[in-house]
Amino acid sequence: MFPSVLEFGKTGFGDELARGALSTLLIAASSFIIGLVLGQLGAAAKLYGGPASRFIANIYTTVIRAVPELVLILLLFFAGTKGISALGVAVGYGPVDINGTFAAILVLGFVQGAYATEVIRGAIQAVPVGQIEAARAFGMSGTQVFTRVILPAMLPNAIPGLANLWLVVIKDTALITVTGASAELAQMTKNAAGFTKRYFLFYFVSGCIYLAMTLVSNYFISRLEAYVRRGQPKLA
Amino acid sequence: MDWSWLPKYLPMLLQGLSITIQILVISMVLGLTLAVPIGLVQVTGPKWLSRIAQAYCTVMRGTPLLIQLYLFYYGVGSILATFPELRQSIFWPILREGYFYAILAFALNEAGYAGEIMRGAFLSVPKGELEAARAFGMTPFQVLRRVWLPRALRNVLPTLGGETILTLKSTPLAALVTVVDLFGAADRVRQETYIIYPPLLLVMAIYMILTFIITRAFAVVEKQIPSRR
Numbered sequence: 001m002f003p004s005v006l007e008f009g010k011t012g013f014g015d016e017l018a019r020g021a022l023s024t025l026l027i028a029a030s031s032f033i034i035g036l037v038l039g040q041l042g043a044a045a046k047l048y049g050g051p052a053s054r055f056i057a058n059i060y061t062t063v064i065r066a067v068p069e070l071v072l073i074l075l076l077f078f079a080g081t082k083g084i085s086a087l088g089v090a091v092g093y094g095p096v097d098i099n100g101t102f103a104a105i106l107v108l109g110f111v112q113g114a115y116a117t118e119v120i121r122g123a124i125q126a127v128p129v130g131q132i133e134a135a136r137a138f139g140m141s142g143t144q145v146f147t148r149v150i151l152p153a154m155l156p157n158a159i160p161g162l163a164n165l166w167l168v169v170i171k172d173t174a175l176i177t178v179t180g181a182s183a184e185l186a187q188m189t190k191n192a193a194g195f196t197k198r199y200f201l202f203y204f205v206s207g208c209i210y211l212a213m214t215l216v217s218n219y220f221i222s223r224l225e226a227y228v229r230r231g232q233p234k235l236a
Numbered sequence: 237m238d239w240s241w242l243p244k245y246l247p248m249l250l251q252g253l254s255i256t257i258q259i260l261v262i263s264m265v266l267g268l269t270l271a272v273p274i275g276l277v278q279v280t281g282p283k284w285l286s287r288i289a290q291a292y293c294t295v296m297r298g299t300p301l302l303i304q305l306y307l308f309y310y311g312v313g314s315i316l317a318t319f320p321e322l323r324q325s326i327f328w329p330i331l332r333e334g335y336f337y338a339i340l341a342f343a344l345n346e347a348g349y350a351g352e353i354m355r356g357a358f359l360s361v362p363k364g365e366l367e368a369a370r371a372f373g374m375t376p377f378q379v380l381r382r383v384w385l386p387r388a389l390r391n392v393l394p395t396l397g398g399e400t401i402l403t404l405k406s407t408p409l410a411a412l413v414t415v416v417d418l419f420g421a422a423d424r425v426r427q428e429t430y431i432i433y434p435p436l437l438l439v440m441a442i443y444m445i446l447t448f449i450i451t452r453a454f455a456v457v458e459k460q461i462p463s464r465r
Contacts, residue, residue: 066447067440068405071419075436167298174300178412186302193310200311207299207307214298 005196006205013192013202020188021209027105027184028170034109035165039116046121057117064114070175076107077179100181104173112169119161123154155228163221170213185209241429242438245421249435252421253442255335259407259417263339264400267346272385274347275354289351296348301406304345309337309413334413342410346403353395357388390461397454401447418442 008014045057064072081098088096127150135149174186185206193202274292277285296304316322316331330336361384369383389396411420422435 063440063444066401066444068408068419068443070408070411071422071436071440071443075433075440078432171300174302175409177302186300189303190306193306197314199314200307203303203307203311207295207303210300210303211295211298215294 003198003201005192005198005201013188013196016188016192017185017206017209020183020185021213023101023182024170024173024184024186025213027101027108027173027176027182028166030105031108031112031173032166032169034105035112035116035169036162038109038113039120042113042117043120043124046117047124061114061117064111065118069111069172070178072111073104073107073175074178076110077103077181080106100176100179101183104176104179104182104184108169108172108176111172112165115165115168116162119158119165120154123158123161124150126157127153152228156225156232159221159225159228163217163225166217166221167214170210170217174210237434238431239434241425241431241435245425245435248416248424249418249421249438252416252418255410255415255420256404256407256418256446259335259339259342259410259415260400260404263342263346264403266339266343267403268350268396270343270347271350271354274351275356275358275388276380278351278355279358293348293352296345297352301341301345302409302412305338305341305409305413308341309334313337334410334415338407338410338413338415342403342406345406346399349402350396350399353392353399354388357392358384360391361387393454393458393461397451400450400454404443404446404450 005012006014006017008018042057042060045053046061049057081103084098085095088094131149131153132145135145140148173184176182176184177186177190180187189202189206193199196202274289277289281289313331322328322331365383365387366379369379374382407417408419410417411423414420416424418439422439425435426432
């Protein structure tokens with residue numbers, strides 16, 4: 001019943017798929033964190049920045065969100081690996097060969113950052129101005145206002161959008177296969193399916209693994225959402 | 237930047253642009269058509285049908301489109317190829333094409349996303365309007381066609397605009413199953429001339445223009461709808 005090509009060990013591709021799934025989660029998590037940092041910076045630039053930083057942040061979010069991820073990944077992958085390699089030559093280190101996984105993380109993180117910027121910006125803007133003014137009136141410093149008032153008040157608004165981005169980045173990791181430079185789940189599936197010629201089986205199994213990641217994430221997301229919304233009235 | 241390739245490859249790029257638009261329009265129309273019953277049964281249908289629709293949306297939204305596309309193109313395609321009757325039939329030239337599988341995958345995927353949107357849209361129509369329609373003696377189908385569906389679509393028009401842009405942005409995946417769409421054409425240039433950036437930057441600009449046109453088009457349609465806000 002259980003197809004032998006899915007067994008773990010030398011004869012099957014089970015362990016390859018498992019390693020691919022781990023790699024997918026690693027790439028997704030790292031890109032998500034990079035995206036959060038970039039999003040935080042982007043939102044700060046858009047809300048509190050001067051004309052120059054606002055302009056740059058606007059270009060960043062407009063361009064990244066209007067161009068297909070596949071095109072961006074290919075473009076940034078070639079440009080990024082070439083750029084870093086050139087940088088290595090410039091500082092006298094010699095040409096650098098970048099690890100495909102590492103490049104993928106940077107590229108996906110850069111793309112995520114544009115979407116995260118909009119989510120975080122919207123969430124901050126949804127915090128009633130009065131609350132921020134009240135915090136200032138108490139004599140809080142900028143950092144205190146952010147950590148004590150803005151952050152806890154914006155999280156309920158930001159979590160659904162950010163959760164969505166997490167689900168998107170898991171699925172976007174599959175696009176890295178176009179560069180052929182990484183060993184995540186989609187690439188492993190492609191290798192296994194091509195080797196055994198059992199395309200339907202492997203793409204089906206791989207789809208199930210992605211679905212499991214999504215469903216498990218959904219469970220934790222709803223727990224997290226309930227936590228950050230504690231003490232607030234229920235949504236209709 | 238080297239643009240000397242452009243005159244030679246321009247016809248291919250334009251052809252690719254037209255393929256991209258075809259894929260977008262056909263898969264959007266099919267996807268939305270499927271999404272209406274998927275959304276509807278979740279609101280009024282029997283429980284088992286509603287469960288199936290829900291599961292469908294979860295699966296389509298929970299797996300990468302790339303895997304879905306490969307499952308259809310390589311998976312289903314290789315299974316279909318084992319039937320000699322089918323290979324000799326008049327349908328085989330279509331069933332062999334990546335173009336067909338790309339539209340199939342995008343439409344089914346879009347139906348999953350839009351089905352979820354339509355569910356919310358049907359719920360957002362005030363009950364009183366449906367009751368009024370029924371009180372006029374309309375049959376259930378008339379209620380759907382004259383009141384429920386138009387009102388629901390109107391409510392989610394902006395969301396559907398965003399959905400169209402998302403679908404546009406997934407069309408380059410078709411290039412991975414041998415379709416020479418806009419991105420596929422740029423990729424062909426890269427393979428044949430080893431020029432990487434200019435073609436990619438050009439198609440990037442075209443995708444941005446297409447996104448802009450879709451945004452404007454939906455804004456125009458939204459303006460046509462009389463509303464009091």
